[in-house]
Amino acid sequence: MLVLERLEDPHSPLKRLPFGMRGLWGPSIEAFYRRGLLEQIASQRRDESSQPRPGSMASGSQVRGPAGHFAGIAFDYSNIDSSRWTYRLPSPADTQLGSEMEHLERVLTAHALSAGVEIQRGHGVEGFESANDEITVHAGEQRVRARWLVGCDGGRSTVRKQGGFEFVGTEPEFTGYSVQVEIADPEKLRMGRHYTPTGVYTQWQPGVIAIVDFDGGAFHRTQPVTCEHVQAVLRRVSCTDVTLKALNVATTWTDRSQQATAYRKGRVLLAGDAAHIHSPLGGQGLNLGLGDAMNLGWKLAATIRGNAPDGLLDSYTTERHPIGARILDWTRAQVALMRPNRHSRALEAILRDLIDTRDGATYFAERVWGVSLRYDLGEEHPLVGRSCPDFELEDGTRLGTLLRDGNGLLLDFGRQASLQALDGLWGGPVRYVASDAKDRLGLSALLVRPDGFVAWASDTTPSPEEVTRAAARWFASREHHAL
Ligand SMILES: Cc1cc2nc3c(=O)[nH]c(=O)nc-3n(C[C@H](O)[C@H](O)[C@H](O)COP(=O)(O)OP(=O)(O)OC[C@H]3O[C@@H](n4cnc5c(N)ncnc54)[C@H](O)[C@@H]3O)c2cc1C
Structure with a gap:
């Protein structure tokens, strides 16, 4: 690569x-x-x-x-x-x-x-x-x-x-500025985020400021960002007559969404x-x-x-x-x-x-926080399409570490003899792990993709056919590899 x-x-x-x-x-x-x-x-x-x-x-x-x-x-x-x-x-x-x-x-x-x-x-x-x-x-x-x-x-x-x-998408409504400035009269600008009648400004640290100027995105990338310009925008948006001594770092961005x-x-x-x-x-x-x-x-x-x-x-x-x-x-x-x-x-x-x-x-x-992120994989189980919980297995191994090699996992909490027969069916891409978990959240078995998202899950003992059918959507079987 x-x-x-x-x-x-x-x-x-x-x-x-x-x-x-x-x-x-x-x-x-x-x-x-x-x-x-x-x-x-x-x-x-x-x-x-x-x-x-x-x-x-x-x-x-x-x-x-x-x-x-x-x-x-x-x-x-x-x-x-x-x-x-x-x-x-x-x-x-x-x-x-x-x-x-x-x-x-x-x-x-x-x-x-x-x-x-x-x-x-x-x-x-x-x-x-x-x-x-x-x-x-x-x-x-x-x-x-x-x-x-x-x-x-x-x-x-x-x-x-x-x-x-x-x-495709929508055009911008504002030009945003991230600047680091030296202010002659710092008492004129408050710390924190402030909505004003003309825009929004946020002073994170003294002199480190984000400004949102609702100019329709007109300024962004059309002209150099000078100290004079930033002062003019900051005065307008903060509704003060603040004076800048120097502009050390500046970048602009917009809300264009495409x-x-x-x-x-x-x-x-x-x-x-x-x-x-x-x-x-x-x-x-x-x-x-x-x-x-x-x-x-x-x-x-x-x-x-x-x-x-x-x-x-x-x-x-x-x-x-x-x-x-x-x-x-x-x-x-x-x-x-x-x-x-x-x-x-x-x-x-x-x-x-x-x-x-x-x-x-x-x-x-x-x-x-992305907790609600769920892919629509067309399966009914509420865990399918979600990031897999970080199960801790009996020996203390966590799911997160099992995924490190970039392969998928068939987790068999019930250690079902019928599922053991599937071990190796997909070759390297799926590892079969038979172990109970300290908290299995009511699950009996589940299939986890290499990206850590749940492809299939069952609260009851599944048949090998059911697992094989679910896995076929994501992983080719060993016979396929040989082709
Ligand atoms: C002020 C600000 C604050 C932000 N804060 C957050 C935040 O807190 N959390 C968050 O998730 N996101 C935040 N973002 C957004 C985030 O920074 C971007 O979404 C992210 O950096 C995009 O990453 P990228 O690799 O897709 O693109 P980029 O970061 O733009 O990287 C693209 C790379 O490709 C290279 N490149 C460009 N053209 C070519 C070419 N033709 N050939 C070869 N190389 C090329 C560039 O040099 C660059 O290294 C913020 C953005 C801004 C502006």
Whole structure:
């Protein structure tokens, strides 16, 4: 596998604190845990975190303080009723974690290199052509031939544009600014987030400010961001006459929200911002991209190895597109609340009341933390399509560590003789594990995909035929491998 990265230098002030901080939620944290990377990713933040954290889902309601927010409106840990989340078990994988982009990239780069991936920096993809089941990628003078191409090249993706993917959605309402400034009269700007009659500004740390200016996205990428311009916008949005002495770092963004209508076109696929863009409100974009990668990785690997059942690769779009669409709407709803008008302030007042209830806080935690994420796999069992609980087996082994080798699992809590006969039926891609769990949540057996999502589950003793039928959708049998 080859990664072509346009940038020569992986470092940037925008990838470091304070601007490079990214909120990671449940599914991303679980993904890192299931690939053995969580310790390394969390190590940077362990001593720095000042956020109260629930430790485990079960203990969430014993902690007080803001647990997250929607358009800046906080919901409180003490209101979250995690007992409703029937299929969650205490786990080293928490529901939220802050990580610096540069640190995250460093850990993932090392992991990719150790897995034999080649990374060529300073090689931007300029175009590609497909012929005879092969793709020729143009990167400067270089021509790279490949069987598959995955565009993970960000919001202005060359692969998406050259591949003719349809990219549809809504136009921006604002230009957002993330700036680090020196302020001559700092007493004029309050700390925290503030809705004003002209926009929203948030001062995270002294001089570290995010500004939302409802200009229809007109300024973004049209002119250089100067100190004079930032001062003018900040004065207008904060309704003060604050004076800036210097502008140290600045970047802009918008709430343009667009999504590719399909994530696959033949041998070309999209993942991350290349497939979907939206405002950073609520910190979901990176999480969405990581979810794409976990969903696509094992399916593409099985396809390349020649042991993917029919339709496996297309399930990448059918599973991930609705999740992306839901996130785009989640961010659009926040924009609607932030508009500087009386209608939005009225809506905000109602939302503040609702978010402060047990039902409200639990709902927002489910959405923000990704607890409610479920793929529609057409199966009735309520666990199917959800992230697998972190079962602890009798010998202390946890599900998260069993998934580290990237294979699927057939977990047989009842140690049923009839299921033992299935051991090896799918070769390497599915490991059969016969062991009871300390808390099996009423389950008898379940099939877990390599991405950690439950493909099939049964509360009663299943027949081998039932298991084989369910598995055939995700894994080709050993006979198929031999073909
Ligand atoms: C202010 C702000 C705060 C945010 N906070 C959060 C948060 O808290 N949580 C969260 O989940 N998300 C957050 N996001 C969103 C998140 O940063 C993005 O969704 C995420 O970085 C997208 O990752 P990506 O790899 O898909 O794209 P990118 O990060 O854009 O990476 C694309 C890579 O492809 C390279 N590239 C581009 N074109 C080419 C080419 N033609 N050939 C080769 N290489 C190319 C680029 O150099 C880059 O390295 C935030 C965004 C902003 C702006």
